[in-house]
Amino acid sequence: MNCNECKDNLVAHLEGALDKATALSCQNHIESCKECSETLRKYKSLQGELGKLGPITADVSLVDSVMNRIKYLEFQKEAREPERSTFMSKLLKWRWSMGLGAFAGILGLILLVILPGANTMVAAEETFVRATKAVGQLAGINIKGRLRTTAGDNFSAISLENDFVDIELWKEFSPTLRWKVEKPGRVAAMNGSSTILFIRPDFAYKLDRPTHSAFDTQWLHQIADVAESLNDELRAIKKHGWKSSVSKDNAGHSIVTVEARSGYSSDDYLKNTFFCTANTRREYIFDDKTGLLVSAKIYLADGEQPELLFELTQISYNPKFASDTFEIELPADVSWRRDDVVLPDNSKYEALTAEQAARAFFDACAKEDWDEVSKFTTVTASLKTYLAGIEVISTGEHFESAISLISGAQFVPYEIKLKSGDVKKHNLALKRHPETRRWFVDGGI
């Protein structure tokens, strides 16, 4: 074996991948050749360095966490950036400045060129575009519906264990963007300058700025903003490959059905508890005569039988709003959320883990030390009534959901005995405030 042949075989030799005869011949050459022997030494040394890599990374598995976060980001983007237009949405915007014939011509061309063969998509797109044209330039909208949820819980929370409660949205697009969403337990309103959430009977939270939507009302705004929402749906159908279909009923309606996937894994704590974490079937119902959206239904579609979660029962285009429609009347004893205050001993609270914060919170409730409780949540009269003098049975190790990667929320299991004698076993959601870095109770009480 000469030097070139030996060099070709060195790695195979080190890896034990040579047959006996070649290995022997290679070994004989190395022993008689200084240069090849030196190369072998350096290869071995390099192997030694490279060999350190495997053990460092033995337990690494970032795939699920990274992909969940990416999926969540994608959904946020879809929800928050209706302005990030597709060609179709641009066209929908331009339609006001071009003749209807030209618009119809271009639209026909798009349907032929962009979506060849995708008959369902074309039908869905036609129905959506017709509806968008039919509503004209909306000045305002009022929609009423019913939703299976807890009356006082988050606006986006869904639960098949609950009956339907009424939910309503008022939205003015022009001259000033203003909106209000209300269900029995809570109301949120944006009056053009600030946005307030009021949770009955005595808790309020204010953002000193106007918002397009806030406090998890996005899903309802999406239905209200017909043109953008239908365009968003089309984009999601194309982008995520969601199934969609178009059918007709006997009452002169076209029904576009979209099967939306949340991307949350089935073992995620928050799976199917909010609209954004649930796999849903969405039905948009259009009147064939007018082309207008007349109803919508959202089903939880994660099992064999889809279950109705939300039904849009009434929709009014360009209604007259009362002067106080976008204001909330707050009771005198309302408590405002103030998690943004840096405490004199803030560092003590910053240093806590989620488990320690949950424990400290419940222990303070047990002792009725409301000043201490206020370090973790807004103390309201109703909270005092509910949690005064509890007995803390246990608190556990925290866990996370895919949402934690975005919001930082951690969930601490707990079991407490209320004064009434009832035992409550649940998970306390805690988030760190981005500036004060203190843990604040974000749900689960």
Add this chain to the structure above:
Amino acid sequence: MKEIMMELSDKDLIERCLAGNADCFRHLVLRYERPLFAYLMRRLKDTQLATDAAQESLIRAYLGLSNLQKPEAFHSWLIGIGARVALEFYRAHKRQLGISGEIEDISDEKAQKFEEYQLDEMIAELPEKQRQMILLRYYESYSCLQIAEALNVPVGTVTKTISRAYDALRQKLQTEGFVFPEAQS
């Protein structure tokens, strides 16, 4: 041994991601999570910090995919993102601890002496085939035979490609002033 998809190149996967198939990024994460983590671990010397930094780097890479000029250089680009994230995390961590010496100082510029993490950077710069085999051999602990099966090539091709990778790495290491210690045999 985890399943890593070999049929598609980095470039193919990136093109699919950019065309709207976000799920293809999963295969890039599978391919590069370990080299990236090893690199960050060597820079940050803290498992939790390196895990967080690796996640952050991968998310930033995903969000910045459309800015990547040469898709075939994804690995080396990712390591570059990792370097910036490591520096940010290191500074934030230092601020949080309010100390200066808890973890070893790291800086943007190349250190005077050879640092172990430079080896990760050198691997990232190898030509695609060489890099692919080095990654499988040393980060995923595949044997040469397993690499040959996974890539559907003869074992001889694997050992010869690795041999070329060794030569390239040796050369780079020598340029950086690395002294080859006596190997344990």
